[in-house]
Each structure stands twice: as structure tokens, then as C-alpha cells.
Amino acid sequence: MSKDGILFDRVTFIGIGLIGSSLARSVKKTGSAAHITVCDINQAHRDKAVELGFADDASGDFIAAVKDADLVVICTPPGVCGDAAAAFAPGLKEGAIVTDVGSVKQSIIHDVSQHLPDGVHFVPAHPIAGTEHSGPEAGFAELFDGRWLILTPPAGTDETAIAKVRTLWERAGSQIEIMDAQHHDMVLAITSHLPHLIAYTIVGTADDLGEHLKQEVIKFSASGFRDFTRIAASDPVMWRDVFLNNKEAVLEILQRFSEDLTFLQRAIRWGEGDKLEELFSRTRKIRREIIEAKQA
Numbered sequence: 003m004s005k006d007g008i009l010f011d012r013v014t015f016i017g018i019g020l021i022g023s024s025l026a027r028s029v030k031k032t033g034s035a036a037h038i039t040v041c042d043i044n045q046a047h048r049d050k051a052v053e054l055g056f057a058d059d060a061s062g063d064f065i066a067a068v069k070d071a072d073l074v075v076i077c078t079p080p081g082v083c084g085d086a087a088a089a090f091a092p093g094l095k096e097g098a099i100v101t102d103v104g105s106v107k108q109s110i111i112h113d114v115s116q117h118l119p120d121g122v123h124f125v126p127a128h129p130i131a132g133t134e135h136s137g138p139e140a141g142f143a144e145l146f147d148g149r150w151l152i153l154t155p156p157a158g159t160d161e162t163a164i165a166k167v168r169t170l171w172e173r174a175g176s177q178i179e180i181m182d183a184q185h186h187d188m189v190l191a192i193t194s195h196l197p198h199l200i201a202y203t204i205v206g207t208a209d210d211l212g213e214h215l216k217q218e219v220i221k222f223s224a225s226g227f228r229d230f231t232r233i234a235a236s237d238p239v240m241w242r243d244v245f246l247n248n249k250e251a252v253l254e255i256l257q258r259f260s261e262d263l264t265f266l267q268r269a270i271r272w273g274e275g276d277k278l279e280e281l282f283s284r285t286r287k288i289r290r291e292i293i294e295a296k297q298a
């Protein structure tokens with residue numbers, strides 16, 4: 003696959019928030035598309051995309067927006083990817099490629115695939131990169147640089163379509179991994195979904211404290227709590243959808259997490275410092291391994 007030049011003649015983004023606008027900016031910058039159309043239910047977002055220059059045109063009409071598109075990238079919250087696909091599917095041309103960026107994969111594959119006509123290729127994708135911000139102004143072309151991009155194509159997916167989506171993301175600077183969707187959902191439940199749930203909980207707990215304590219929490223926020231508040235500022239609609247659409251894996255990981263928390267609770271209650279120290283030493287080692295792997 004060529005490393006520069008036009009990869010797709012016409013690309014359409016459905017949903018042009020943080021992730022859609024970041025990828026659109028990257029596609030513009032790398033010259034991977036001759037023409038970019040955006041479609042979003044929010045007119046202000048459509049207008050902003052054209053004003054900022056990473057979209058050539060914008061439409062609120064799903065069918066018109068995908069007409070002649072060689073690639074359609076669904077970048078809506080996870081819970082409405084299927085509704086969006088149902089709305090644009092009748093406008094797709096034969097041979098078009100559809101992809102997405104959703105943080106959960108099994109439910110999106112189920113919701114989207116059922117609406118796509120024969121002769122259209124679906125290549126599900128998930129960039130492991132983001133921020134706590136939302137909307138088209140929050141995006142930037144370098145967001146995916148040096149970050150993982152996981153592809154979860156179901157068995158039998160057209161290899162040429164997979165290769166083209168892969169190249170698009172490689173040009174954005176991503177490193178690609180191909181994975182089964184079920185495995186993806188379990189891995190992300192522990193590495194991303196549970197951490198977000200913990201952050202939402204801890205900041206909520208602090209918020210529920212009495213008013214006088216709350217003021218102290220804000221005033222004396224050490225970096226640990228501050229880091230949680232960044233994660234807990236992430237988009238409420240998107241994260242509601244993530245938990246509702248990766249229910250099984252999240253509940254399984256949450257069960258194990260709460261057992262481990264009970265273990266710590268007991269160790270603290272009974273003064274079992276050796277147990278605490280053993281765990282904290284093990285976790286410190288994991289952090290060092292992650293940093294070393296990044297530097298390698």
C-alpha cells in the first residue's frame with residue numbers, strides 16, 4: 003500500500019467530535035482523501051468543521067452525505083452507531099468501506115453490520131488515544147501519533163478493505179494490532195473502562211462529602227486526586243454508552259476488583275502490612291515495565 007497520496011477519493015465522517023475531527027485533520031494533513039464530507043446531528047459542529055478547514059463540505063442528510071463515499075467513518079457515541087448506520091446505509095455505494103472508532107467492539111459490530119448491504123465492507127477500529135474533551139474544536143491531528151489502533155475485523159472481512167483502513171491509521175502515526183472483538187472488550191474493560199469507573203466513583207464520593215470537607219478536597223488536591231478528576235471529566239454520554247454496551251466484561255472485571263478491594267480492606271483492618279507491601283511492590287514493578295516497554 004502506498005505510503006503517501008490519495009488513499010480514498012471521498013471520505014465521509016459521521017459524527018465530528020473529538021475523535022472524528024482529529025482523524026479528519028490527520029487525513030487532510032496526510033493527503034489521504036481528495037474530499038472530506040462531514041455529517042453530524044449538531045449543525046454547530048458541522049459548521050465548525052467546515053470553518054476550521056478539515057471538512058470540504060457538511061450535511062445533516064445521512065444518505066446524501068455518504069453518496070459516492072469510498073470510506074465512511076462512524077465517530078458517534080457508541081450507543082448510536084447502529085442508528086447512524088441505519089440512517090446512512092441506503093446511500094452507500096457498492097464496494098464502499100465502513101469503519102468506526104468506538105471504545106467497545108462487540109455491540110457496535112452487532113448494531114452496525116445488520117444495516118449494511120451486501121458488497122459493503124465493515125472494518126471495526128478503536129484508537130487507544132483520546133482526551134477528556136469533546137467536540138470538533140477539541141481535536142488535533144497528532145492525537146493518534148505513537149498510539150495503538152486496534153482493528154477487530156470479523157472472520158471473512160475483505161483483506162483489501164482491512165489493509166486500506168490500516169494504512170489510513172498508520173499515516174496518522176498509529177501502531178496497529180488486530181484482535182478478536184470479544185478479547186478487545188475484555189482487555190479494554192480492565193485497561194480503560196474500569197479506570198474510568200473508579201475515577202467517576204472517587205470524584206463522586208468526594209463530591210458527596212459535607213460542604214466543609216469538599217472545600218478542603220479542592221484546596222489540597224494532591225496529584226493522585228487531580229489525575230482522577232481529569233478522567234472523571236470525560237464525556238458523560240460516551241461513557242454511559244461504554245458501560246451499557248460492554249456490560250458483561252465490565253461486570254466481570256468489577257467483581258474481581260471488588261474482591262481485591264475487600265482483601266485490602268481486611269489487610270488494613272488487621273494490620274497485615276506484609277500483604278500491603280507485597281501488592282504495592284508488585285504494582286510498582288508493573289509501572290516500571292510499562293515505562294520500559296514504551297521506551298523500547
Ligand SMILES: NC(=O)C1=CN([C@@H]2O[C@H](COP(=O)(O)OP(=O)(O)OC[C@H]3O[C@@H](n4cnc5c(N)ncnc54)[C@H](O)[C@@H]3O)[C@@H](O)[C@H]2O)C=CC1
Nearest residue numbers: 017018019020021042043044078080104105132133136137
Ligand atoms: N473521547 C475519547 O477519548 C475516545 C473516544 N473514542 C470513541 O470515539 C467515538 C466518539 O467519541 P468523541 O469523539 O470523544 O465524542 P464527541 O462527543 O466529541 O463527538 C461525538 C459527535 O457525534 C455527534 N453525534 C451524536 N449522535 C449522533 C448521531 N446519531 N448521528 C450523527 N452524529 C451524532 C455529536 O454531535 C458529536 O459531534 C465514541 O464511539 C468513543 O467511544 C475512542 C477513543 C477515545
Ligand SMILES: O=C(O)C(=O)Cc1ccc(O)cc1
Nearest residue numbers: 105129130131132133134194
Ligand atoms: O483520556 C484518557 O486518559 C483516555 O483514556 C482516553 C481514551 C478514552 C477512551 C478510549 O476508548 C481510548 C482512550
